[in-house]
Amino acid sequence: MKIAIIVIIVIVLVGIITVGCRLLNSRNTEATIAVTAKLPGKAAIVYFSQSKVQNTALVAKWIQKHVDGELVEVIPVNPYPDAYSDTLKEANRERKEETPREIQPVTIPEDCEIVFIGSPIWYGTYAPPIATFLKANPLAGKTVVPFCTHGGGGAGRFEQDVQAACPEAKVLKGFVARGSNQIERRLDVGVPSHHTEDDVITWLNGIF
Ligand SMILES: Cc1cc2nc3c(=O)[nH]c(=O)nc-3n(C[C@H](O)[C@H](O)[C@H](O)COP(=O)(O)O)c2cc1C
Secondary structure: OHHHHHHHHHHHHHHHHHHHHHHHHHHOOOOOOOOOOOOOOEEEEEEOOOOOOOHHHHHHHHHHHHHOOEEEEOOEOOOOOOOHHHHHHHHHHHHHHOOOOOEOOOOOOOOEEEEEEEEEEEOOEEOHHHHHHHHHOOOOOOEEEEEEEEOOOOOOOHHHHHHHHOOOOEEOOOEEEEOOOHHHHHOOOOOOOOOOHHHHHHHHHHHO
16 A cells, blocks of 8 residues: 555656656747846856756856857866766765866966856865866956856855855856756756746846
C-alpha cells in the first residue's frame, strides 16, 4: 500500500515538473519590453557556464543582446567531467583544498568600465573558474554587475563574495535566475532559465 502511494506521488511530481518545464520553455521567448537602460561606458560580460543546458550562458547572452558589450567566456584549462556527480566531487575537492582552477587566458577590453560577472552557483557561491578570474582581475575602479543561475538553492553568498573579491569596485545589484537542476535535466525537461529575457531587461532598466 505504502509503495503504491509513493509511486503515485512520484508520477504526479514528474508530471508536474514535465508540464511546468514545457510551459517555462514557452516563456523563453523574445523580449517584449523596451530597454531604457543607458550604460555609462563600455561593458564586458564575463561568464562561466558548465552544464550541458548552459543556464548561465543564456543569461549572459541576453545581457549582451541588450547592453551591447563584449561576451567573454571563462574556460577552464581542464574541463569538468560530463557526469554531474563527478563534477560535484571534483568541485567539492577543489573547494575544500582551496585549489585554484586554472583557466585559459582571458582578456577584457582595457577601456571597459562595466564588467558583468556571471557564474552558476556552486556550493553557495561562484564556481572556481570565476574565483580564478577575479583573483587575477580584482576590477578596481570598475562597476561590477553580478549575475548567477542556481539549481533551486538560491544565490547564497554569491554577491557578497563578488564584493569581497573586488573591494575597490562598485558592485551593483545582481540578477539571480533559477536554471534547470539535475533532476529536470535527467528527465529531459531542463530549461536554461526559469526567468525570461524580459526579466533581464527589467533588471537592467532598474540598475542603469
Ligand atoms: C558542483 C556543483 C555545485 C552546485 N551547487 C549548487 C548550490 O549550492 N546551490 C544550487 O542551487 N545549485 C547548485 N548547483 C546547480 C547549478 O548552480 C545550476 O544547475 C546552474 O544553473 C548551472 O549553470 P550552468 O548551466 O551555467 O552550468 C551546483 C551544480 C554543480 C555542478
